[in-house]
Amino acid sequence: MILEAQGLRVHYPGADQPSLDGVGLRVEPGHLMAVVGPNGSGKTTMLRALLGLVPLSAGLVRLDGRPLLEWRRAEVAMSVATMPQREEPAPLLTAEDAVLLGRYPRLGALTPVGSADRLAVRRAMERCDAWVLRHRVVDTLSGGEWQRVRLARALAQEPRLLLLDEPTASLDVRHAMELLELVGTLVVGGLGVLIITHELNLAARYADRIVVLQRGRMVADGPPAEVITPTVLGPVFEWPLAITEWAPGIPQVFPLRPGESGPPLFGPQADR
Numbered sequence: 001m002i003l004e005a006q007g008l009r010v011h012y013p014g015a016d017q018p019s020l021d022g023v024g025l026r027v028e029p030g031h032l033m034a035v036v037g038p039n040g041s042g043k044t045t046m047l048r049a050l051l052g053l054v055p056l057s058a059g060l061v062r063l064d065g066r067p068l069l070e071w072r073r074a075e076v077a078m079s080v081a082t083m084p085q086r087e088e089p090a091p092l093l094t095a096e097d098a099v100l101l102g103r104y105p106r107l108g109a110l111t112p113v114g115s116a117d118r119l120a121v122r123r124a125m126e127r128c129d130a131w132v133l134r135h136r137v138v139d140t141l142s143g144g145e146w147q148r149v150r151l152a153r154a155l156a157q158e159p160r161l162l163l164l165d166e167p168t169a170s171l172d173v174r175h176a177m178e179l180l181e182l183v184g185t186l187v188v189g190g191l192g193v194l195i196i197t198h199e200l201n202l203a204a205r206y207a208d209r210i211v212v213l214q215r216g217r218m219v220a221d222g223p224p225a226e227v228i229t230p231t232v233l234g235p236v237f238e239w240p241l242a243i244t245e246w247a248p249g250i251p252q253v254f255p256l257r258p259g260e261s262g263p264p265l266f267g268p269q270a271d272r
Contacts, residue, residue: 008059034203037213077105081159102156143170
C-alpha cells in the first residue's frame with residue numbers, strides 16, 4: 001500500500017456542513033482508483049486532504065505506512081506527484097523548463113541540473129506527446145497542450161504515486177485517450193494512480209476501483225461493475241441514467257433526456 005486515508009473530515013471555517021466527512025480509501029501499487037461525484041461533492045477537498053494541504057478535523061493519512069505529518073514536504077514530493085485541476089501558466093517559461101520543475105524535489109538547493117534530469121524531462125514529454133512543444137512559452141499553449149505539459153512535469157518527478165485532478169479536462173478525444181492509455185501503462189509498471197474525474201465512462205474503462213462521493217461522504221467504493229449502476233448513480237447525480245455494458249465488467253453511462261427510457265440493458269447490469 002502506498003497511500004491510506006482513514007475517517008477524513010474537513011470542515012472549513014464558517015461552513016454549515018463539513019466538505020468531507022468520514023472518507024477513507026487505500027491506493028495500492030499497480031492500481032488505478034477513480035473518484036467521481038457531482039460538483040461540490042468534496043472531490044478536490046479530498047485530494048487536498050490526501051496531500052496535507054488542508055487541516056483535518058478528524059482522520060489520518062498514511063504514506064508508506066507513516067503518518068503524512070511525519071514526512072517533510074520534499075520527501076512527499078519524491079514519492080507523490082500531483083496535477084491540480086487549475087493552474088495558471090507561468091509567463092516567459094518554456095514548456096521544457098516547466099517540466100524541468102518536476103525534477104527539483106530530487107535536486108539539492110545548490111545541485112545543478114544534470115544530464116539525467118534533462119533525459120528524464122525529455123522522456124516524460126515524449127510520453128505525453130509534448131516534446132514538440134518544448135520551446136513554446138507556456139502562456140501561448142492551448143488548454144490541452146498545457147494539460148499535457150503538466151502531466152509530463154508530474155512524470156518527470158519519477159513518483160510512485162500519481163494524483164490527478166480532472167486530467168482529461170480541455171483534451172480532445174485523441175489526447176484524452178492517449179493520456180489514459182499512458183496512465184494505464186504506468187499502472188501496469190507498478191505506479192499507483194488516483195484520478196478525480198467527471199468522466200464516468202472513462203473511469204469505468206480504466207479504473208480498478210471507483211469511489212463515489214456525495215456531499216462530502218462516500219456512498220460507494222468498488223469495481224466499476226458494482227458502482228456504475230442506476231441504483232448508485234441516479235440518486236447521487238439527481239438525473240435519470242441508463243447503464244449498458246461495453247464489455248464484461250465495463251459499464252457505460254447514458255444520461256437520459258426527459259421522457260426517455262434509454263437503450264435496453266444487457267449483460268449483468270440488466271439485473272441491477
